[in-house]
Amino acid sequence: MAEVKTQGAVEAMEVAEASRETEWEKPSFVGDLFLGKLNLDLIHPFPEQPAADKAEGDAFLTKLERFLAEQVDAEEIDRKGEYDYSLFDGLNEIGAWGMKIPKEYGGLGFSATNYNRAIGLTATWCGSTVAWLSAHQSIGVPQPLKLFGTEEQKKKYLPRLAKGAISAFALTEPGVGSDPAKMETRAVPTPDGKGWTLNGEKLWCTNGLKAEVIVVMAQTPPKIVNGKEKKQISAFILETNTPGVEIAHRCQFMGLRGIGNVLIRFNDVFIPKENLLWGEGLGLKLALITLNTGRLTIPAGCAAGGRRMLEIARDWANERVQWGAPIGKHEAVAAKLSWMASHTFAMEAIVWLTSGLADRGDVDLRLEAAMAKLFNTEMAWKCVDELVQIRGGRGFETSWSLKARGEKGYPVERIMRDMRINRIFEGTSEIQHLFIAREAVDPHMKRGYKILLPETPTNEKLSAAAKAGAYYATWYPSRYVGWSRFPKYGDFGRLSTHLGYIERQSRHLSRSIFHAMMRFQAKLERKQMVLFRIVDIGTDLFAMSSAITYAEMLAKKGEKNAIDLADLFCREARVRIDQNFRTLFDNHDELAYRVVQKFMKGEYQWLEGQLVEPLVPTAEQVEEAIRQLA
Ligand SMILES: Cc1cc2nc3c(=O)[nH]c(=O)nc-3n(C[C@H](O)[C@H](O)[C@H](O)COP(=O)(O)OP(=O)(O)OC[C@H]3O[C@@H](n4cnc5c(N)ncnc54)[C@H](O)[C@@H]3O)c2cc1C
Known part of the structure; x- marks a missing residue:
């Protein structure tokens, strides 16, 4: 290779x-x-939610369910491609922005189980609302602040964040997605030592449109460690009303059409030195740990999506009669339904197991959380594909079109569009695989890696081989x-x-x-x-x-x-x-790999046949587009 x-x-x-x-x-x-x-x-035994914790969650879920059903018009948000910002106050009234923030800082201090129950319930109704809540507190400022902030930083920000000062997480850049180590955004110390000057841009910052504070990762000046220059990435809390912060573009997507996701630019932005999080050079580790610990939210949303899909599938499999029988009685459809039910059950099991273990706090959940993200996002996607098939042509039709001609407006088409991103953001499925694989081989790597490297001197190889051999x-x-x-x-x-x-x-x-x-x-x-x-x-x-x-x-x-x-x-x-x-x-x-290398060189271009090529924009059109972006 x-x-x-x-x-x-x-x-x-x-x-x-x-x-x-x-x-x-x-x-x-x-x-x-x-x-x-x-x-x-x-x-x-499977970790069960303690009764007092459950009662607290139940009380909140009752309020949340009422709020969602009465106030949140998920169809309208999707149709308009815009969130209804008047809902922010209502979410604040029930305390939804502070679910994960400890009570001592004005939040609800929910257990992982209660938080995931609330996210799940919201996910059965409106994906965009989930994204606002989750980008704010699963990965936004509260999460790294709770884990790595100083007491002063927590006292300053957590009460504000719990009361609805929206936050966001800014790691991705146009040039770096899965590989954030190579980020270009830079923060340099100011000459007076009072802080940092930030320059660069961050792409796809969810909540960035309305965020008051964001956590931003940037390169800080390298350090010399053991005679070698070592790249440093640091994390900062940034108030978005600081001069030089600019929303350069509002991104629009296939699904989650009500989210406020932006390309955000920093032009000589001043960050006070008190806003450095954890320590210089620890920013990438902070980001990765934040993503690891926040990683149970997406699986919870996927499992809940599975529950909603089962309801629709059951209803339709009974109602729709073709060839003289409800379609659920035809074995091919029944097989899809059984797959959906068994895999939704497995998704649920994973969510409540990992949530319960997170609350118990006595096991390391890094690998389980990555597997939850990988498994639930992949399986939920397959579930929605099966559901579209079971609904036939209606699976492809929008809910408002269905309703307009007098049918039940199941939002299967919207669920599919909203579901797809889960396999991509907060670490793609491929990156979850690589992360899990790295840890799976690690115990053997530790023992055997030196022996396998050609550059290891013979005496070191022999001693490592003796130790590994004995083990x-x-x-x-x-x-x-x-x-x-x-x-x-x-x-x-x-x-x-x-x-x-x-x-x-x-x-x-x-x-x-x-x-x-x-x-x-x-x-x-x-x-x-x-x-x-x-x-x-x-x-x-x-x-x-x-x-x-x-x-x-x-x-x-x-x-x-x-x-x-x-x-x-x-x-x-x-x-x-x-x-x-x-x-x-x-x-x-x-x-397959050999074929793809030839494919990438264009050796199978003949297979692409005759295509309609888009018109190449004129220089004036390019200039106009750049002007609009700026
Ligand atoms: C709607 C939306 C919301 C988002 N919200 C945020 C946010 O709030 N904050 C934030 O910082 N980012 C956010 N992101 C960014 C998101 O996390 C990235 O899209 C994701 O990490 C993948 O990066 P990328 O899109 O650049 O893909 P790339 O890294 O370019 O990857 C492209 C493809 O190559 C694969 N790939 C890459 N490297 C490897 C490898 N080594 N081996 C095998 N396969 C590989 C990937 O899995 C993928 O399939 C958001 C993105 C979207 C679309």
Whole structure:
């Protein structure tokens, strides 16, 4: 495969690696799965919401539901492509801007479970409202401020933010998306030492249109560490009414048409030194941790979307009669419905498991949160695609057109448009795969990486090999033996065989990771499709574990049907897992990659045939467009 590591790529990797959270202070369920260990005790019994916390959430949800149903016209917001800003006050009245802000600073101080319940409920109604609330408090100023702010900073900003001073998170730039380490926005210290001068621009800043304060990441002057210049990225709280802050463009999208997302420019903007967050050089780490900890919101929205879609699908599958039977009675439609139901159940299980564990606070959730984002966004997208199909032509028709001709105005077309972005923002599915893969191979990398690098001196290689050899002499054989065939999981009834399968496949997975390291050595990093299959297997094993423990908890409360859904989901996930193992090393990745390199050079351009080419704009038109942007 071609070498893709340019100097810039190496530097970006170094900065990203330096900003990675490397400490594992608490146990990790998924981390153990990758090492061949099913540590069920970490997720079983399924964490249930304490009664007092639930009561607090219930009271808020009642108010929120009424507010959404009575005040928020999601269809109109979507149709106009503009939010109804008069709703901001109403959201403020019920405390929605401060859900995640601690009570001592004037917020509601919600648990992760209650916050995700509120986000979920909102997501069943209006995607744009979710985006306003979530960009403000899942990733906007309150989140990094809570994690890394000084007491003075918290006292100054959190009460304001809780009362509806809207905030935003500004990381992405036109030139950097998935790879923010290479950002161009710069902050330099002012000569008088009183602060910083910020210059640059940030793209797709959600809430930027109305934000009073934003958290912005920028390059600050490099430092010399061990004789080598080290790039620094720092984070700042910025008041948007500071001179030099300019909204350069309002971005419009396929979905979430009511969000206030902008290209924001900074022209010699002064930031007082007290507004540096955490410390100089810690900005990228702050951004990545903010995204990691805020990452449960999108999965909660996706699972809730799944619930809304099930309602529509059930109604339509019963109502619509074709060929003499309700369409849900035709096996092909029934298969789609069963897939939607079992996968919505798994999405729910993941959301309430991760939320409950976040509230319990005794496990590391980095990998689980990334898997929740990856799994729920991918599955919710497949659900909406199936729903459009089940609705037939009506799935493609807008809700207002349906209503205008006297039919039920199910907003399936809007749900589809709103859903698509979830696989992209707050880290694309590809980036989640890479992040999870990096952590999955890390325990082996730590032991074996030095041996695999050609530049390691022979004496260091020998000593590293001796240490690794001693470890793997016991670890490797132990990954072949386990207790999965014994009646260890008997308490889980019908689902016990799936737990045995998870245990066996987790050992299989850990051996496969080891084999992949041995086979590809230092080049494994570039074998993305192998890594992605490893991650997909791990993610499905995690989803199965979540679904099983969730079903067991629900069954104990009398919800016996939950076992059927978990069983169905596990059977579907097992087909995917088996397929991924089969093609892990036996695949056509090399051929596909070779073909694409030729494709990129234009060697298959003949395939594109005759296309209508857009007219090239005149110099005057380009100038006019630039004038309008400026
Ligand atoms: C509606 C909307 C709201 C947003 N809100 C915010 C916000 O509030 N704040 C903010 O800072 N940003 C925001 N973003 C930006 C968003 O987070 C980025 O779009 C996202 O991180 C991806 O970056 P990109 O679009 O530049 O894609 P790119 O990074 O250019 O990626 C393009 C494609 O290449 C893939 N890819 C990239 N690198 C690799 C790799 N190494 N290996 C394999 N595949 C790779 C990606 O997965 C993707 O499929 C928003 C974007 C949108 C559209």
